[in-house]
């Protein structure tokens with residue numbers, strides 16, 4: 104569905120500095136209907152690579168193919184049309200504050216060239232229905248919670264009936280409960296509408312919950328790829344140290360002045376369960392208690408809105 108072939112993106116140097124190679128010779132195949140996770144630390148080049156897929160950021164070199172069409176070979180008008188099959192959502196939601204929810208969604212249809220107002224209305228209503236937020240159609244973004252805003256952003260992205268949904272840190276501004284809700288909607292959109300999803304994140308929890316395939320990025324390169332189900336396998340250890348770090352749970356802080364010789368032992372049943380289920384690889388940082396999966400969170404906690 105999506106094929107990136109030797110894609111590189113450089114930004115010109117600031118005065119007296121080297122140019123920035125934000126994306127450096129990345130080749131990636133993303134099958135139709137799959138969910139591709141791209142994980143890495145801040146500055147790894149994830150957002151630039153994602154923006155390369157719809158040419159929001161045109162690569163300096165390499166080819167981008169989506170749905171059998173080489174986007175990097177299209178003229179502006181053809182590219183504008185081809186982009187309608189690619190929706191995008193962002194960490195900051197990017198809703199227009201002085202438009203209502205319904206108007207925000209209709210706007211994307213306007214941009215897509217849909218001239219019939221009634222068609223725009225109907226398609227916007229359909230899209231809001233998909234993320235169960237029809238009741239907020241007439242309110243303004245300021246009156247919504249973060250999770251509701253992201254659901255509206257998903258509706259806006261879906262209104263043009265895209266085949267691909269690009270997600271740039273879609274849950275990074277949300278608390279864990281709201282994150283679980285939004286991830287569930289993305290999973291549903293993938294399964295029910297067959298939309299190919301590419302999700303960029305720095306949170307392995309998000310990848311674990313949602314992705315079929317994982318690509319690990321560092322310094323503009325995809326340094327490692329593996330099927331996401333590997334993350335469930337006991338003893339799975341990524342090849343790269345960044346991969347191993349990202350797979351490990353949580354952060355540990357040294358509070359005894361560098362005297363730590365042994366991993367702190369997690370206390371309580373949760374900690375023991377986590378230890379026996381997932382022995383840490385030798386180079387992993389120490390593990391804390393296991394975090395909850397999205398489904399467990401959803402089962403455990405009532406939340407705003409939604410159908411679950």
Ligand SMILES: Nc1ncnc2c1ncn2[C@@H]1O[C@H](COP(=O)(O)OP(=O)(O)O)[C@@H](O)[C@H]1O
Pocket residue numbers: 114115123124125143144145146147148149150151152
């Ligand atoms: N428009 C731009 N101009 C100059 N440098 C940029 C631009 N966009 C991103 N970069 C640089 O490219 C690198 C990768 O950035 P980005 O793709 O945003 O990484 P990530 O999303 O993984 O945090 C960073 O060093 C960033 O500062």
Ligand SMILES: [Mg+2]
Pocket residue numbers: 149150151
């Ligand atoms: Mg980013």
